[in-house]
Amino acid sequence: MLFTDEVTLAYREADRVVLAVDRVSVEVKQGEFIGIMGPSGSGKSSLLYLMSGLKLPTGGEVRYRNRVIHLLSERERMRLRRREFGFVFQQPYLLPYLTALENVLVAVPGDREAYGRALELFEQLGLLHLANRYPHKLSGGERQRVCVVRAMVHQPQIIFADEPTASLDHINGHAVIRLLADYRQKGAVVVVTHDPEMIADADRVYSLRDGRLVQPVRV
Numbered sequence: 001m002l003f004t005d006e007v008t009l010a011y012r013e014a015d016r017v018v019l020a021v022d023r024v025s026v027e028v029k030q031g032e033f034i035g036i037m038g039p040s041g042s043g044k045s046s047l048l049y050l051m052s053g054l055k056l057p058t059g060g061e062v063r064y065r066n067r068v069i070h071l072l073s074e075r076e077r078m079r080l081r082r083r084e085f086g087f088v089f090q091q092p093y094l095l096p097y098l099t100a101l102e103n104v105l106v107a108v109p110g111d112r113e114a115y116g117r118a119l120e121l122f123e124q125l126g127l128l129h130l131a132n133r134y135p136h137k138l139s140g141g142e143r144q145r146v147c148v149v150r151a152m153v154h155q156p157q158i159i160f161a162d163e164p165t166a167s168l169d170h171i172n173g174h175a176v177i178r179l180l181a182d183y184r185q186k187g188a189v190v191v192v193t194h195d196p197e198m199i200a201d202a203d204r205v206y207s208l209r210d211g212r213l214v215q216p217v218r219v
């Protein structure tokens with residue numbers, strides 16, 4: 001469904017080059033729940049940005065269903081991201097002037113069924129009573145869960161989630177992971193985490209260190 005072929009992301013700092021991702025080849029198949037692990041600064045977020053087309057590689061390529069992501073136009077890439085991908089950022093960001101529910105629904109203009117799906121997801125993550133609250137009146141963990149709902153409500157082909165349980169307690173963390181793991185039935189899920197428990201159920205786990213894939217891959 002999606003794979004990277006020796007994908008590389010170099011950040012140019014004033015006098016040096018940081019290889020955030022260094023010739024990494026990974027694969028995501030339909031119906032899979034994939035984990036990405038590694039210490040802080042090892043390139044996990046950068047790899048997720050490359051896989052989802054948020055950043056373009058400085059070397060190698062990312063292919064999604066026979067399309068080479070960096071060869072698409074900016075517009076095509078944006079459409080692909082909007083329609084087929086869902087992204088949970090490491091720092092949960094919501095528009096401050098919209099309620100939790102409105103933040104979720106702006107992602108799906110004109111989709112009549114999305115409202116029902118959004119409420120169902122809010123319910124599953126214990127957020128139903130907060131649907132009409134503004135972000136500044138939500139805790140960090142509540143905001144993070146709203147971001148998870150936003151990434152799922154349009155039923156994307158692949159969900160990319162960057163430490164989606166970082167600010168959650170055990171129970172809520174598990175609820176999020178269960179929801180993401182179950183999403184396999186509809187698409188594929190790629191989760192970055194430092195918590196092995198969160199990806200105990202993964203189909204495959206890739207480990208990164210200094211931008212490089214570390215072998216062996218846990219299958």
Ligand SMILES: Nc1ncnc2c1ncn2[C@@H]1O[C@H](COP(=O)(O)OP(=O)(O)OP(=O)(O)O)[C@@H](O)[C@H]1O
Pocket residue numbers: 011012013018019020038039040041042043044045046047090
């Ligand atoms: N915009 C940037 N400019 C320069 N260097 C960057 C930039 N973003 C990230 N880096 C560097 O790239 C490397 C990988 O960063 P990345 O954010 O992908 O790591 P990470 O594994 O997600 O870390 P964490 O677990 O702390 O979120 C780090 O050395 C980081 O300092």
Ligand SMILES: [Mg+2]
Pocket residue numbers: 044045046090162
């Ligand atoms: Mg990160």
